[in-house]
Amino acid sequence: MKIAVVGAGVTGLTLSAGFAELGHTVRCVDGDSGKIAQLSQGIVPYREPGLESLVLRNVAAGRLGFGNEPSGVLNEAELLFIAVGTPADERGDMSLASLWKVIDRIEAWPDDGRKRLIAISSTVPVGTAERTESRLRGRLTGRCEAEVVSIPEFMREGRAVRDFFEPTRIVIGAVSAEAADRLTQLHRRLPGPIVTTDRRSAELAKLAANACLAVKISFANEMAAFAEQVGADYPSVAQSLGLDPRIGPYFLEAGLGFGGSSMPRDTHALVRMADDAGAPQTLVEAAVRANAMLPLRMVRKLEAALSDPGRRKVALLGLACKPGTDDMRDAPSLRLIAELNRRHPGIALTAYDPEAGAVARKILPASVAICESAEEALRGADAAIVVTGWSEFRQIQAEDFKSWMSRPIIMDGRNVLDAAGLNAQGVVCIGVGRLPSIPGPSSRKAGELAL
Ligand SMILES: NC(=O)c1ccc[n+]([C@@H]2O[C@H](COP(=O)([O-])OP(=O)(O)OC[C@H]3O[C@@H](n4cnc5c(N)ncnc54)[C@H](O)[C@@H]3O)[C@@H](O)[C@H]2O)c1
Structure with missing residues (x-):
């Protein structure tokens, strides 16, 4: 053809x-x-x-x-x-x-x-x-x-x-x-x-898929917040949920929420169209609202772990909207940076992303120092936030965090690090909805956490 x-x-x-x-x-x-x-x-x-x-x-x-x-x-x-x-x-x-x-x-x-x-x-x-x-x-x-x-x-x-x-x-x-x-x-x-x-059903099939994923992600994040309040370990809960074939193991990770060029746009479009059509999508609306809260929730957690963040240096690990791409369109990192700057105007931010450095230099304010390596971003930092779940961040050892950073405080916004292992070696690693004593992904057997 x-x-x-x-x-x-x-x-x-x-x-x-x-x-x-x-x-x-x-x-x-x-x-x-x-x-x-x-x-x-x-x-x-x-x-x-x-x-x-x-x-x-x-x-x-x-x-x-x-x-x-x-x-x-x-x-x-x-x-x-x-x-x-x-x-x-x-x-x-x-x-x-x-x-x-x-x-x-x-x-x-x-x-x-x-x-x-x-x-x-x-x-x-x-x-x-x-x-x-x-x-x-x-x-x-x-x-x-x-x-x-x-x-x-x-x-x-x-x-x-x-x-x-x-x-x-x-x-x-x-x-x-x-x-x-x-x-x-x-x-x-x-x-x-x-x-x-027919054509309308095909068009809706795409929007409905993204809306369904958004609902799943926001469900995971709200459940993780609840787990934190009651002292439960959300990744274990998610693992158990994922083993139920009626639920399935995907899109149950808690973290900094969804972003990118399509999910925020598609959920918004769906909600408006459905309102106009007289069939409100209250679940999808709630998922969008829950997602918008996540950067603030992360900043509050940082405030609890680090005094006076406005006078500190904080490193961001990852900027792309997800691993495997340099796409930063509507990335959660953008909302997190805006929230950090809004609540703590004096904060010094460094950032490293394995792929999105060039894109970041074009779109982020000059006040965010874009670095060439995780080590460069972490050097002298008082805390770090894992924003995108790149697997290469798992290679950073407790000794590296301790020797590079002023204070080894890591907010793992994607639950990619072995919090228990790091904590045992003197690094403060705080995940999302995660109990610090439960082994993290890198110390579980392969396939054990199919998220
Ligand atoms: N990127 C994805 O993974 C993905 C997945 C599924 C669906 N989609 C959808 O597919 C569409 C394209 O996504 P994308 O990420 O590739 O978009 P993009 O914005 O990266 O690329 C679109 C391209 O279209 C070109 N373009 C715009 N107007 C044009 C015109 N009038 N004539 C010729 N070229 C023109 C632009 O120059 C650009 O190169 C979007 O609707 C998106 O939501 C994207």
């Missing part, structure tokens, strides 16, 4: 390289000419495991190419994926400005009677595929036929390539059986189950 993909973000680029790997001819276009120039020179501007080699291999094989002029590819392709960003606007609603720009470029479609498919992979409000089709119909003339289908993308940043080739599910929302069939054929070599449905 000849496929065009508009949008060379992580989503669009992974789709492009993935479909090229499956043998299709793919042209990926993006309005950002700098990005296209980089991609054309073999530079992949994302830290996404496996993506660079996948892109380079398919460019070399002549199956994948890049450009920044959408109109030509739109004419040639039988199937057009739209994977442009749909960020939250100033009111927190999903902006469809980029999608409309793409649709409004579709002018010179040849009048050859072939039916084109326009597949929306971007996350969008319910009803967007229908609105897109109406907008398109107003522009297209003659015998040009097009059907807009919804094919939401469930890949996760940090494992996008793996998720493309081993999808948990492929959801296809179409009007005609022919369109559903063509997309089913396209995915037939991928192992995931295919759910074929």
Whole structure:
């Protein structure tokens, strides 16, 4: 098939390289000419495991190419994926400005009677595929036929390539059986189950998935806070919950909550849409409110462990919204830094993230010193907060904390450290909902904590 993909973000680029790997001819276009120039020179501007080699291999094989002029590819392709960003606007609603720009470029479609498919992979409000089709119909003339289908993308940043080739599910929302069939054929070599449905249900399936995960995360965090108050160990509780197949072991970790480019935006959008539709999503609303409390809760815990934080140096370990990515969009670290600065204006902050240093330098205030290593960030610090659960932080030994820091006080906001082991060696390590005497993940047997 000849496929065009508009949008060379992580989503669009992974789709492009993935479909090229499956043998299709793919042209990926993006309005950002700098990005296209980089991609054309073999530079992949994302830290996404496996993506660079996948892109380079398919460019070399002549199956994948890049450009920044959408109109030509739109004419040639039988199937057009739209994977442009749909960020939250100033009111927190999903902006469809980029999608409309793409649709409004579709002018010179040849009048050859072939039916084109326009597949929306971007996350969008319910009803967007229908609105897109109406907008398109107003522009297209003659015998040009097009059907807009919804094919939401469930890949996760940090494992996008793996998720493309081993999808948990492929959801296809179409009007005609022919369109559903063509997309089913396209995915037939991928192992995931295919759910074929109408367009609105496909759009809602994506928003509902993120809302469900958000509820699970906030449940975990509130339960962890309760465990702290009554002297119970939340990770043990979570381990027990996760062994119940009706609950499942994922997304039960307590920590600093959810962030990133999609979950805050999707939960907000869902709540507003559902309100407008007269079906309030009170559970999701509560999950969002609970999530917003977490940075303050962490700062209060720091205040309990460290006197006068406004005159101290605090190191942040991790800044990205999750391990495996350099993405800092709406990351919990941003809200934590804002809260630390708000309550303690004089606080000196250092930060280290294995991947997000360059991004952090662009978006964080200059008052946060971005360091090249955990050691550099921790040197002379009065306390440290683990903000992102990078596994490399587990390699830091008690002796390192003690010799690098002024006071070895660690607030483990992701429960990645072996608190009991560190505490036994003279490091104060305070987790989330965790009893200091219970062994942490690194001292449990592999697989014992399947979170
Ligand atoms: N990143 C993920 O892991 C992920 C997972 C599932 C779904 N999604 C959804 O997929 C969509 C894309 O996500 P992303 O993270 O890749 O976004 P992104 O913002 O990183 O990338 C979008 C790209 O689209 C380009 N673009 C914007 N308007 C354009 C236009 N009119 N013409 C051509 N190019 C244009 C931008 O230059 C940018 O390179 C979003 O709706 C997102 O919610 C993302």
